[in-house]
Amino acid sequence: MTPSIITFCLLTLFVIGSGLIVAFTKNILHSVFGLLGVAISMTGYFLLLSAPWTALIFILIYTALTFVVFLFVILLTRRKEIIATLSISHIGYGLVLSGLLIVFMSLSLLQLPGVTEIRVVAPEMPLLNLGKSMVSPHFIVIELFSLTLVILFVGLVTLIRREVK
Amino acid sequence: MMPLYPFLVVASILLALGLFVVVTRRHLIAILIGIELILCSASLNLVAFNQLLHGNSTSILEGHAFMVLIILLTSARVSVALSLCFLVFRNFNSADAQHIMTLKG
Structure with missing residues (x-):
């Protein structure tokens, strides 16, 4: 057992514990804390995968x-609204869909080629290369995204603005 | 060196849990949390495959770049979707998806 495998376990x-909390707790607030646990674990995975800058961006911006x-x-909604029970009639659908997905993914994993080892050594200049990879070939896409987001936020502010009479 | 498939197994479990949450919950914020789980699994897949395909190269980080794009889009999406949730709550006095039977405000 190497340290990286122990960390991975x-x-x-x-x-998985945080994901189960998200899936089965009734209180939305607990679900949010479960999501926080998943996000922190994701950061650990990124560090394990030799992606420190990605982990930093993930925990600083996303999380x-x-x-x-x-x-x-949640603070702005009513107190009784943070209790959300599972829809009993949909639990069967959820279990079937999740089970089918797990089976499909397992079958896909069995089709992987033989060489599937990952190197867990930190690269030398990840930040500069990350910027080059993000900006150079996808410049127009990023600009379009930015423009769309600006339009979207302006529309959003217009939408939720309360009229003062 | 670590094998790739444990990362894919974890991503699959997260994807299944997210799908389960989206299907079984009726609360709008809970559904959004399920979508977040699905996007977390996608991010893990992207970084793991980038490390597998370009692990020896420090000049190709396309998987990481796409993951950063996912983070930015997800952050914007969460802001917009939660604002819409709040708007729905204000108009319908409930955040239950089953109570929203019309798009007319």
Whole structure:
């Protein structure tokens, strides 16, 4: 058992536990905390996969923003609305769909080619190359995304603005 | 060196859990949390396959770049979707997806 495998096992226990909390708890607030646990575990996986800058971006932008926004919206809703039970009539559908997905993914994993080893050594200049990979070949796509997001946010502010009479 | 398939197994479990949450929950915020789980599994897949395909190269980080795009889009999507949830709650006085039978405000 190498340290990376032990770390992987601990992270996997944590992520599955947090995922089960998200799936089965009734309180939305607990679900958000479960999601936070999943996101922190993801950061650990990225560090394990030799992607420190990606892990940094993930925990700084995604985890923090998502957590704060979810908590903010829960704060603005009524107290009784944070209790959300599972839809009993849909549990069967959910189990069947998830089971089918697991079977399909397992069959796909069996089709993987033989050489599937990952190197877990940190690269030398990841940040510069990450910027080059993100900007150079996908420049127009990123610009279009940015423009779309600006339009979307302007529309959003217009949508939720309360009229003052 | 680590094998690739444990990462894919974890991503599959997260994907299945996210799908389960999306199908079984009726609360709008809970459904969004399920979608977040699905996107987390996609991010893990992207970084793992990038490390598998270009593990020896430090010049090709396309999987990481796409993951950063996913993070940015997800952050924006969460903000927009939660604002819409709040709007729905204000208009319908409930965040239950079954109570929203019309798109007319």
